[in-house]
Amino acid sequence: VTTIEMKAPTETVDPTAARVADHQRSDGRIDAVLAVVRARGGRMTAPRRAILEVLLAGGGHEHLTAEDLVAGVRRLLPRVAESTVYRTLTALEDLGVINHVHLGHGPSTYHLTSRTHRHLVCEHCDQVVEIPAAEFAGLASSLSNTYGFALSDEHFALVGTCGACRVR
Amino acid sequence: VTTIEMKAPTETVDPTAARVADHQRSDGRIDAVLAVVRARGGRMTAPRRAILEVLLAGGGHEHLTAEDLVAGVRRLLPRVAESTVYRTLTALEDLGVINHVHLGHGPSTYHLTSRTHRHLVCEHCDQVVEIPAAEFAGLASSLSNTYGFALSDEHFALVGTCGACRVR
DNA sequence: GTGAATGCAAACTATTTGCATGATC
DNA sequence: GATCATGCAAATAGTTTGCATTCAC
Numbered sequence: 001v002t003t004i005e006m007k008a009p010t011e012t013v014d015p016t017a018a019r020v021a022d023h024q025r026s027d028g029r030i031d032a033v034l035a036v037v038r039a040r041g042g043r044m045t046a047p048r049r050a051i052l053e054v055l056l057a058g059g060g061h062e063h064l065t066a067e068d069l070v071a072g073v074r075r076l077l078p079r080v081a082e083s084t085v086y087r088t089l090t091a092l093e094d095l096g097v098i099n100h101v102h103l104g105h106g107p108s109t110y111h112l113t114s115r116t117h118r119h120l121v122c123e124h125c126d127q128v129v130e131i132p133a134a135e136f137a138g139l140a141s142s143l144s145n146t147y148g149f150a151l152s153d154e155h156f157a158l159v160g161t162c163g164a165c166r167v168r
Numbered sequence: 169v170t171t172i173e174m175k176a177p178t179e180t181v182d183p184t185a186a187r188v189a190d191h192q193r194s195d196g197r198i199d200a201v202l203a204v205v206r207a208r209g210g211r212m213t214a215p216r217r218a219i220l221e222v223l224l225a226g227g228g229h230e231h232l233t234a235e236d237l238v239a240g241v242r243r244l245l246p247r248v249a250e251s252t253v254y255r256t257l258t259a260l261e262d263l264g265v266i267n268h269v270h271l272g273h274g275p276s277t278y279h280l281t282s283r284t285h286r287h288l289v290c291e292h293c294d295q296v297v298e299i300p301a302a303e304f305a306g307l308a309s310s311l312s313n314t315y316g317f318a319l320s321d322e323h324f325a326l327v328g329t330c331g332a333c334r335v336r
Numbered sequence: 337g338t339g340a341a342t343g344c345a346a347a348c349t350a351t352t353t354g355c356a357t358g359a360t361c
Numbered sequence: 362g363a364t365c366a367t368g369c370a371a372a373t374a375g376t377t378t379g380c381a382t383t384c385a386c
Contacts, residue, residue, distance in 0.1 A: 043360050043365060066350075081368045086351065088366090102270070102324075107350060120317050129315060139307045147297060148331025149288050155327045156270075163316025211340060211385050234375075249343045254376065256341090275375060 029056055033097050040095060050076045051088050055098065055112065063101065063109035063119075063128060103128055103157045118154050122162035129162065197224055201265050208263060218244045219256050223266065223280065231269065231277035231287075231296060271296055271325045286322050290330035297330065 030052045034044045054072035055064065064072070066085055073080045089110055092098045100108040104121045118136060120129040133154065140151045198220045202212045222240035223232065232240070234253055241248045257278055260266045268276040272289045286304060288297040301322065308319045 038361090041365085045360075045366065047367070079368070082350095083352075083369085084367055104324075120311065120315065122317075123320060123323075129317065131311070131315060135310060135314070136307065138310075139303065142303060142306075143288065143299075143326075143328075146303070147288065147299060148334065149290075149297065149328050150334055151326060151328040152291060155291075156272075156324050158311075158319060159323045160311075160317050160319040166316065166318055206386095209340085213341065213385070215342070247343070250375095251344085251377075252342055259341095 033092070033095075036095055036097065037091070042091065046077060047073065047080045047084050048088055050080065051085060052092075055110065063103065063111055065107040065109050067107065069110065099154065101154060101157060104159050116154075119157035120162070121157045121159050122165055123159050124161055124165040127162055127164075128157070201260070201263075204263055204265065205259070210259065210263075214245060215241065215248045215252050216256055218248065219253060220260075223278065231271065231279055233275040233277050235275065237278065267322065269322060269325060272327050284322075287325035288330070289325045289327050290333055291327050292329055292333040292336075295330055295332075296325070 030049060033052055034049065037048065038044055050073045051069060053076065054069055057072070062068075066082070066089065069089070070080070070082050070085050073085060089098065089100070093100065093110075096113055098110050099113050100110050101119055103109055103119060104123060104126070116133040117130045118133050120131060121127070122129075136151065143149045143151055198217060201220055202217065205216065206212055218241045219237060221244065222237055225240070230236075234250070234257065237257070238248070238250050238253050241253060257266065257268070261268065261278075264281055266278050267281050268278050269287055271277055271287060272291060272294070284301040285298045286301050288299060289295070290297075304319065311317045311319055
């Protein structure tokens with residue numbers, strides 16, 4: 001899944017620098033997550049470490065499907081079962097470490113929880129655009145005030161047509 | 169799937185009256201749709217008529233899954249195959265007569281295209297709330313101006329927590 | 337009578353579950 | 362050594378496809 005990150009116009013953070021920093025923190029983050037797992041009575045196993053390693057590759061900025069994760073994990077540990085990946089993903093999600101997002105049709109994608117963004121998916125070219133969650137603030141408060149509905153974060157993508165496909 | 173329709177506060181239309189009117193128009197609407205199908209080189213068959221009949225029951229205000237439709241259609245024509253229902257739904261969607269919506273996880277739901285609304289789904293009680301598409305106008309124009317992205321109508325529901333589940 | 341649509345079965349994708357084995361605490 | 366996690370296989374849900382037959386035009 002190809003992803004483009006779009007910054008809010010006023011933002012001045014360099015995403016490349018952020019990625020490098022994340023990558024250097026990677027090992028530490030894996031241990032930190034596994035510590036949380038252990039604190040909840042879970043166990044620190046090789047498959048779980050490998051799954052986190054793949055999830056954190058590139059600083060966790062990817063949207064990986066379960067299939068992607070299975071392939072990535074098997075490059076490290078060839079005998080890992082699909083069901084192990086699914087069960088681990090569910091466990092990590094229950095722990096609040098990761099989330100899954102539905103990018104239109106097709107399989108769920110997984111990534112770290114930390115970022116506050118939303119997804120736009122182009123239904124013509126399948127490109128994913130990330131936008132700051134702040135764009136949703138107006139809608140969220142309107143839905144809350146008018147309907148009492150609390151919009152939950154980034155679980156489903158918004159589908160539409162991207163700029164490139166619009167001009168075609 | 170249980171659905172609640174919420175009107176914009178200033179609106180004064182009686183939804184019950186609208187449903188009765190729709191129901192009386194039902195037969196005429198089926199013929200009208202089938203006329204469109206025929207105009208496009210399609211054929212008017214008994215399964216298609218039955219599928220439209222089920223879709224239009226209750227004025228087309230339901231969110232029916234493919235499974236719901238198969239069950240409903242088989243009450244009229246017991247031998248209709250699932251694949252026929254799926255193929256007909258795809259054909260009708262290509263014609264612009266119906267749309268499918270993803271209400272959170274689980275199967276797609278289908279309904280007539282005519283209405284301009286969006287769906288909110290409570291991730292705790294699965295209740296569906298319909299809101300006027302106008303609520304999205306601000307977000308849509310912001311996404312268009314800032315990212316060149318044209319939000320497409322009502323294809324995916326917004327997930328969150330409804331008022332009732334919030335106070336629990 | 338020709339081609340679109342159907343019914344049936346089988347394939348397919350994404351995910352979940354049962355259960356014996358194995359590894360971690 | 363108790364029990365959590367794994368691997369494997371089979372089951373499941375939702376949907377799609379291949380193909381011979383049927384039916385609308």
